[in-house]
Amino acid sequence: MTTIPNRFWAEHGNGTLNGARGGSAILNPCRKKNVCKCLRSTDSVHPIEDEDNKLCKNFPFNKERRGHLDDHAHCSLAKGFSINEKIYAQSSFLAMGVIGMIGIIQQDWIWVFPYIFVYWYGIFGIVVRHLACPRCPHLHVYGDCLQAPKTIVKRLIKKRKAGPFSRFETFLFYAIFILIPTYPIYWLSSNKPLLIAFLVSAVMWYSGQWLHFCRRCRIRECPFNRAGQLRSALNN
Numbered sequence: 001m002t003t004i005p006n007r008f009w010a011e012h013g014n015g016t017l018n019g020a021r022g023g024s025a026i027l028n029p030c031r032k033k034n035v036c037k038c039l040r041s042t043d044s045v046h047p048i049e050d051e052d053n054k055l056c057k058n059f060p061f062n063k064e065r066r067g068h069l070d071d072h073a074h075c076s077l078a079k080g081f082s083i084n085e086k087i088y089a090q091s092s093f094l095a096m097g098v099i100g101m102i103g104i105i106q107q108d109w110i111w112v113f114p115y116i117f118v119y120w121y122g123i124f125g126i127v128v129r130h131l132a133c134p135r136c137p138h139l140h141v142y143g144d145c146l147q148a149p150k151t152i153v154k155r156l157i158k159k160r161k162a163g164p165f166s167r168f169e170t171f172l173f174y175a176i177f178i179l180i181p182t183y184p185i186y187w188l189s190s191n192k193p194l195l196i197a198f199l200v201s202a203v204m205w206y207s208g209q210w211l212h213f214c215r216r217c218r219i220r221e222c223p224f225n226r227a228g229q230l231r232s233a234l235n236n
Helices: 007-011 085-129 150-156 166-182 190-215 228-234
Strands: 026-028
Touching: 026 166, 085 150, 085 190
Parallel strands: none
Antiparallel strands: none
16 A cells, blocks of 8 residues: 655645545545545544555646546446446346246247256356355445345355356356356257347346446456556557
């Protein structure tokens, strides 16, 4: 953790940053050049997010946008999620699973059991319990969860983790998220309305993750995380 030196304010004028001034604001140090990670002194910091002890050389500050860092990659990372974001993510994911199960049951009910296993146990028994959620700063630092009630997720987690996914964990992660939108298609192909509804919900959820949520995600270890790509692009 680094304290903003008084010389910074002398060089950049008198102003405030998140309600702090004159050396009282606390920074979560920069991970890469020109990318500031700014937190109020009252914010909790996830221990694995602290790397360097250097103040960003080009700290974003000007009179017009005093204290506003919205145009910097890290500062657009999510802390919590709005109710609309949760409704979008949870409803599209639930619709995808339910429609997939209905389509399989209508054609050959016995084949719904593998899908139930992948969808329900794969997500809550593997991804939530062992893979992404044990590493999630959104849940453990900021007290929020996009896909499910945070109290339920915390109870499901076996233990908190830090560090990258193992090769086996990465394989499981990709297998689950590839099978969920592809497994039911064979049985849905004979029911065009259900197939269209399934594909729409799948596209909604995966595009929402890829284009919005994964770009603001703090789980650096997740294979889907795109926040690092944006930081690299900003530096280039």
